[in-house]
Amino acid sequence: MTTSGSIFLAGASRGVGHQIARILATQNVPVLALIRSSAAQSDLQALNVETVVGDALNPTDVTNAMNGQISAIVSTIGGMPQDGQRADFLGNKHLIDAAANKGVSRFILVSSLGAGATKDAIPATAYEALASVLADKEKAEQYLMDSGLNYTIVRPGGLKSEPATGNGILTLDPHVAGSITRSDVATLVCRCLASDAAQNRVLSAFDKNMVYGTAAYREFVV
Known part of the structure; x- marks a missing residue:
């Protein structure tokens, strides 16, 4: 992947964000990671990832963190x-x-299946349990789409912490869902970074061997 600046990565302390940092580091892509706690600094710095401690909930922290030339922003933030x-x-x-x-x-933006048009793709019980979180994620998606920025929204299904399977796929179809490992989501996000086809797209992500139900779908190739 060739970039004209750093990838600004928010949410690199753990989960999908941390896996994205690892992949980009192996590709020698410069990364500037915004992390809420200094606890993750040593691990990221060992990967040659530049870190800055700040809270995305504080707009001043965010503005101050975006130093230097930045070619793209990837956000995996959310949670408690x-x-x-x-x-x-x-x-x-x-x-x-x-x-x-x-x-x-x-x-x-890494969002979640269940947001927006994918509401009916996940079990009703799962949607009810996550309704307030999914509502916030949907608001973020819409804000990004209305911002005028060149966006890609990736909505992964049920996240697993197991090793990558290499079977993660993307689709434009909002009616299909499944589970996927965090590592495979990270791989798909990094592919999107380098893909013109992924620009201004909203994509569902799941493992082709972990699909819920038997719905047919068409894979979106990046």
Whole structure:
């Protein structure tokens, strides 16, 4: 992958974000990672990933973190609320605003199946349990699509912490869902970074051997 600057990665401390950092590091792609806690710094720095400690819920932290030349932003943030606020919408809003102000046009948002048109693709019980989180993720998706930035939204299904299978796929079809490992999601996101075809697309991600049900779909190749 050839870039004209660093990939600004929010959410690199763990999960999909950390796996993305690892993949980009092996490709010698410069990464600037925004992390909430310094606990993850040593591990990331061992990968030659530059880190800055800050909170995506604080717009000043986000603005100050985006130093130097940045070619694209990848956000995997979300999860448990802090001081009553969740980063799924507000944190991503701050990242999108900062990207627009800095003139960074490329933004990849890792969201979730169940958001937007994929609501009916996941079991009703799962949607009910995650309804408030998915509502915030959907707001972030819409804010990004309305921002004028060159976006890609990746909606992974049920996340697994097992080793990568290499069977992760993307589709434009909002009616299909399945599970996928975090490592395979990270691989798909990195492919999207290098793909013109993935620009201004909303894509579902799952393992082709972990599909829920028997629905047919067409794979989106990046």
